Amino acid sequence: MSIEFGKQLVVTETPIPGLLVVDMPVHGDSRGWFKENWQRQKMTDAGLPDFGPVQNNISFNDAVGTTRGIHAEPWDKFVSVATGRIFGAWVDLREGPSFGTVFTTEIDPSRAVFVPRGVGNSYQTLEPDTAYAYLVNDHWSPDAAYAFLNLSDPTANIPWPIPLAEAEISEKDKQHPALADVAPIAPRKVLILGSNGQLGRALRAEYGDAPHVEYASRTDLDVTSPDLDSARRWRDYGTIINAAAYTAVDTAETSEGRAAAWAVNAAAPAALARIATEHGITLVHVSSDYVFDGTAERAYREDDPFSPLGVYGQSKAAGDIAVSTTPRHYIVRTSWVIGEGSNFVRTMSSLAERGVDPRVVDDQHGRLTFTADIARGIRHLVEHHAPYGTYNLTGEGPTHTWADIARSVFELTGHDPARVTAVTTEEFSSSARAAIAPRPRNSTLDLTKIIRTGFTPATSMTALGEYLATHE
Incomplete structure (x- = not known):
């Protein structure tokens, strides 16, 4: 895995309102590397919301091509990679004029993405032994409102690097609805x-x-x-x-x-x-x-x-x-x-x-x-x-x-x-x-x-x- 060392902390807007790409400073030498995955003062000064995370989750993926479904939750999340590399895809599933807007990018340990409430989040692993991490600002609840989108939805038309027919996908994710049938996430x-x-x-x-x-x-x-x-x-x-x-x-x-x-x-x-x-x-x-x-x-x-x-x-x-x-x-x-x-x-x-x-x-x-x-x-x-x-x-x-x-x-x-x-x-x-x-x-x-x-x-x-x- 090749990581770009020495980046400046930079926050960049995307076509999806509130979805932000964060280039992260990673410091490395012959022993390995180090980064501040979440540093409240520096990151809010750079333009990230002070979203108040309460939970840190990690998803480990053995194989290349593991593809996780497009899920939109009623909370914000800060997504990063601890090791490995992913192709990330985000679809706006919120009520409003940006509904259905798609953004994709690759993430390695030197890049992260802030995902606002109601934006569908998914990824596909590009390297084995990939650890995908995300901070969230609420605890999971069965009473919360969620939205899901089918990975192969033709309207979203996500350019998956590894064809979905060759990818590892859960049966549940395969059953998610098309964009036309998604109930949008209402505003807070x-x-x-x-x-x-x-x-x-x-x-x-x-x-x-x-x-x-x-x-x-x-x-x-x-x-x-x-x-x-x-x-x-x-x-x-x-x-x-x-x-x-x-x-x-x-x-x-x-x-x-x-x-x-x-x-x-x-x-x-x-x-x-x-x-x-x-x-x-x-x-x-x-x-x-x-x-x-x-x-x-x-x-x-x-x-x-x-x-x-x-x-x-x-x-x-x-x-x-x-x-x-x-x-x-x-x-x-x-x-x-x-x-x-x-x-x-x-x-x-x-x-x-x-x-x-x-x-x-x-x-x-x-x-x-x-x-x-x-x-x-x-x-x-x-x-x-x-x-x-x-x-x-x-x-x-x-x-x-x-x-x-x-x-x-x-x-x-x-x-x-x-x-x-x-x-x-x-x-x-x-x-x-x-x-x-x-x-x-x-x-x-x-x-x-x-x-x-x-x-x-x-x-x-x-x-x-x-x-x-x-x-x-």
């Missing part, structure tokens, strides 16, 4: 938690009925359950969007509310972060302006230190910290959220219609954010593969007070905005029938970072007019 699923809430309903409207998208309310999946780790076959999921939250800001200050807020807003995101890390899932988590105390004289940036005033803000800050520990995460921080169901805008509209003149605070500043815009922004970040991290996402435009917004609601619904009386936070709190949790006076968030990804937030007051026009 998107799981949307809190699907019955304001944001959850907007995410339903955004993602629709795509077969790989699942929606779960608390009845379907309780994020506070101690059995969350085993509640799903998590390796089948590529993205979790956590729209579940405890948002009763004032009730969170009670003993019962405090426990519930910490369970949903802090402990549950921590559990989801552990699951995401273990299974290579992208975790999207929705944060709040309440992680800040509102004393800044400028818009808050994503990297400003936390300084929450009350229990709700404290629990949200703890959840953000937990989610930030998983490598693939988007924390979407927002404020003054308006969507389907009960909210400030609908309350003001109802009061205007019923002839009630409200007293509304005029010393808290921010921008309205509509759930449709948050859902659109989340999808943008995930599908455009924006760098992982925290992003502020609110409506764009000038900041307003709650009293300003109330007056706009009255005016847009054909009522006199002068019916709204502006009061201070202290005046409003002293007249309230129950305790009021502290709120940040400045909830304005800097949108520079998310705009740089190519996302354009809606203008708050324009969106308010559109919202009222469709919710009268």
Whole structure:
């Protein structure tokens, strides 16, 4: 066997999306040779995914011409040869435009191939005593979805160096279907938690009925359950969007509310972060302006230190910290959220219609954010593969007070905005029938970072007019 020594570590793309050829440095002399078959830092720096292998398998083949069938599994694998040489063939068996694309190459110890989930993998030995090795990032499961393709499929038309009639092939591999009869491997699923809430309903409207998208309310999946780790076959999921939250800001200050807020807003995101890390899932988590105390004289940036005033803000800050520990995460921080169901805008509209003149605070500043815009922004970040991290996402435009917004609601619904009386936070709190949790006076968030990804937030007051026009 002749091995090419002294190669540089180089990762090359192929016609199959995500299938990568890796030229490997092999160091040899009269005693033999040595290589680093998997070196995480060097290989990810060179362009390989950080796919998190959990198992190493080796297939030893005595004879030349041993041919292994085209199998596609729901996990990634890193294929290499320890000794000998193979002709490798890969066929894309995933749903999508690249279905059926074929790539072939020879592999010896100086070359490897990264095979993404759902791409069919097969090989034929070209030398005796060939040891074929592969790292995988999941354990075999009888419940997983697999796809198989016949080695002699005329559509794939793989140019086997040794004719299949002369090759050693298992009877099982001979029975695999033609490409036209293959059930493609579906993409990893998107799981949307809190699907019955304001944001959850907007995410339903955004993602629709795509077969790989699942929606779960608390009845379907309780994020506070101690059995969350085993509640799903998590390796089948590529993205979790956590729209579940405890948002009763004032009730969170009670003993019962405090426990519930910490369970949903802090402990549950921590559990989801552990699951995401273990299974290579992208975790999207929705944060709040309440992680800040509102004393800044400028818009808050994503990297400003936390300084929450009350229990709700404290629990949200703890959840953000937990989610930030998983490598693939988007924390979407927002404020003054308006969507389907009960909210400030609908309350003001109802009061205007019923002839009630409200007293509304005029010393808290921010921008309205509509759930449709948050859902659109989340999808943008995930599908455009924006760098992982925290992003502020609110409506764009000038900041307003709650009293300003109330007056706009009255005016847009054909009522006199002068019916709204502006009061201070202290005046409003002293007249309230129950305790009021502290709120940040400045909830304005800097949108520079998310705009740089190519996302354009809606203008708050324009969106308010559109919202009222469709919710009268």
